[in-house]
Amino acid sequence: MNKCDQCIVRQLSSLKALNKDEVIKLANSKTTYTIKKGEAIFEEGEVTNGVFCVKDGVGKLSKLSANGKDQIVKLVKSGELLGQRSMISNEPANLSAKAIADMEVCFIPKTEIIHFFNNNNQFSLNLMQSVCEDLKESDNDKIALVQKTVKQRLAETLLQLHDDFGENPDKTLKVQLTREELAGIIGTATESCIRLLSDFNKLELIELAGKKIILKNVKALKKLAE
Amino acid sequence: MNKCDQCIVRQLSSLKALNKDEVIKLANSKTTYTIKKGEAIFEEGEVTNGVFCVKDGVGKLSKLSANGKDQIVKLVKSGELLGQRSMISNEPANLSAKAIADMEVCFIPKTEIIHFFNNNNQFSLNLMQSVCEDLKESDNDKIALVQKTVKQRLAETLLQLHDDFGENPDKTLKVQLTREELAGIIGTATESCIRLLSDFNKLELIELAGKKIILKNVKALKKLAE
DNA sequence: TTGTAACTATGACATTTATCATGTTAAAAT
DNA sequence: ATTTTAACATGATAAATGTCATAGTTACAA
Numbered sequence: 001m002n003k004c005d006q007c008i009v010r011q012l013s014s015l016k017a018l019n020k021d022e023v024i025k026l027a028n029s030k031t032t033y034t035i036k037k038g039e040a041i042f043e044e045g046e047v048t049n050g051v052f053c054v055k056d057g058v059g060k061l062s063k064l065s066a067n068g069k070d071q072i073v074k075l076v077k078s079g080e081l082l083g084q085r086s087m088i089s090n091e092p093a094n095l096s097a098k099a100i101a102d103m104e105v106c107f108i109p110k111t112e113i114i115h116f117f118n119n120n121n122q123f124s125l126n127l128m129q130s131v132c133e134d135l136k137e138s139d140n141d142k143i144a145l146v147q148k149t150v151k152q153r154l155a156e157t158l159l160q161l162h163d164d165f166g167e168n169p170d171k172t173l174k175v176q177l178t179r180e181e182l183a184g185i186i187g188t189a190t191e192s193c194i195r196l197l198s199d200f201n202k203l204e205l206i207e208l209a210g211k212k213i214i215l216k217n218v219k220a221l222k223k224l225a226e
Numbered sequence: 227m228n229k230c231d232q233c234i235v236r237q238l239s240s241l242k243a244l245n246k247d248e249v250i251k252l253a254n255s256k257t258t259y260t261i262k263k264g265e266a267i268f269e270e271g272e273v274t275n276g277v278f279c280v281k282d283g284v285g286k287l288s289k290l291s292a293n294g295k296d297q298i299v300k301l302v303k304s305g306e307l308l309g310q311r312s313m314i315s316n317e318p319a320n321l322s323a324k325a326i327a328d329m330e331v332c333f334i335p336k337t338e339i340i341h342f343f344n345n346n347n348q349f350s351l352n353l354m355q356s357v358c359e360d361l362k363e364s365d366n367d368k369i370a371l372v373q374k375t376v377k378q379r380l381a382e383t384l385l386q387l388h389d390d391f392g393e394n395p396d397k398t399l400k401v402q403l404t405r406e407e408l409a410g411i412i413g414t415a416t417e418s419c420i421r422l423l424s425d426f427n428k429l430e431l432i433e434l435a436g437k438k439i440i441l442k443n444v445k446a447l448k449k450l451a452e
Numbered sequence: 453t454t455g456t457a458a459c460t461a462t463g464a465c466a467t468t469t470a471t472c473a474t475g476t477t478a479a480a481a482t
Numbered sequence: 483a484t485t486t487t488a489a490c491a492t493g494a495t496a497a498a499t500g501t502c503a504t505a506g507t508t509a510c511a512a
């Protein structure tokens with residue numbers, strides 16, 4: 001009944017370093033939740049006391065500003081862990097985690113993770129590397145925010161969404177974001193985002209199939225993003 | 227002859243978790259360098275193969291953009307470690323590290339750090355927490371870049387420089403940055419930065435003593451930064 | 453000491469992006 | 483089916499910021 005063993009999170013995340021016994025421990029301590037689109041897994045300021053494994057769906061890590069805008073810091077997909085940073089730092093969550101598509105997540109209590117961390121060097125190294133990867137991405141995003149125009153950032157983000165989440169059979173992007181959310185990722189006003197999507201559409205860089213987006217000219221988008 | 231024991235880095239960084247034997251190992255494997263203002267400790271893309279302890283001076287982690295602007299990601303002061311991320315990720319440096327004030331640094335080879343990481347849980351936890359702290363700061367900076375105006379970010383940065391580095395007897399900020407570097411931190415054009423400093427000066431929020439800066443009205447600056 | 457380069461400063465102007473207003477379309481609820 | 487709401491879209495305008503030009507200042511080297 002060792003259910004965690006075949007889980008995608010176990011295959012993709014730091015948890016891949018766990019041995020058989022540890023996986024059994026894991027399976028016994030986890031709690032599974034279903035989170036519907038729009039709902040929160042945890043909110044900024046909450047004490048989480050563990051990490052969440054994303055089995056299925058898509059989530060966003062974001063922070064609400066005074067003027068009501070929701071800046072998205074990172075999208076999370078299945079196979080990833082959520083809440084590592086605040087757990088390790090021993091702090092309340094710095095960001096809110098919400099579902100963008102219906103999610104299935106497992107909660108693993110902090111005590112388990114710390115135990116693995118202290119007893120399994122490969123696990124702690126993996127965990128460390130995963131945080132380091134996040135740091136690198138965050139730094140690079142920061143630089144892009146300053147050095148690139150909104151247009152460039154939109155092109156870059158569309159390509160990234162395509163790379164990270166893939167496309168449906170009809171070629172539309174698999175992640176379904178509202179224009180507001182997309183604006184929240186690239187760090188601009190919703191109207192600006194919509195306007196630029198229209199421009200991209202007219203230039204045949206993309207095609208707007210209702211709310212869905214098809215990348216038509218990846219090469220040109222890449223060039224634009226530089 | 228256990229020289230590392232009294233070092234400020236040993237007192238402030240993750241290295242504080244090391245025991246006596248480990249500190250001796252450390253002292254035997256380290257190499258000390260002097261870096262003059264303006265010189266690089268390592269450049270973006272370089273393989274570092276270890277970390278640098280900052281014994282004295284101030285450094286900047288930055289990335290050069292296509293248009294020649296140097297975006298500063300983080301300032302580093304004595305007591306901190308440099309190059310942790312790329313060492314752990316096993317990657318070439320993502321950012322360049324340069325001295326803003328003359329620096330004294332010690333290089334610790336990767337093999338040593340990995341050894342400590344694998345054998346000293348407190349050290350690995352400290353290291354992890356330090357990277358987590360960087361990640362949180364980076365995410366928050368990212369959000370500030372989008373949600374705050376240049377004016378707010380300048381006010382915020384001045385206060386932070388004051389907090390992190392303190393002031394000289396004549397009340398001027400201890401870190402001596404060029405306007406260009408200051409602009410690189412807040413993510414704006416040098417001219418915009420200069421102009422706003424002039425404005426702040428006229429409003430008596432700060433005082434410009436030549437190139438040096440005195441914070442005159444901290445309260446008002448804090449209010450402005452929000 | 454003088455010359456040169458780097459830094460600071462400011463004005464004029466262009467560009468980018470946000471904001472406000474308003475309309476349209478699509479989705480969800482009754 | 484119809485109402486209601488949320489999401490998308492676009493124009494007009496304002497505000498913020500970048501760019502270019504130019505000049506004064508400071509630091510430092512010859």
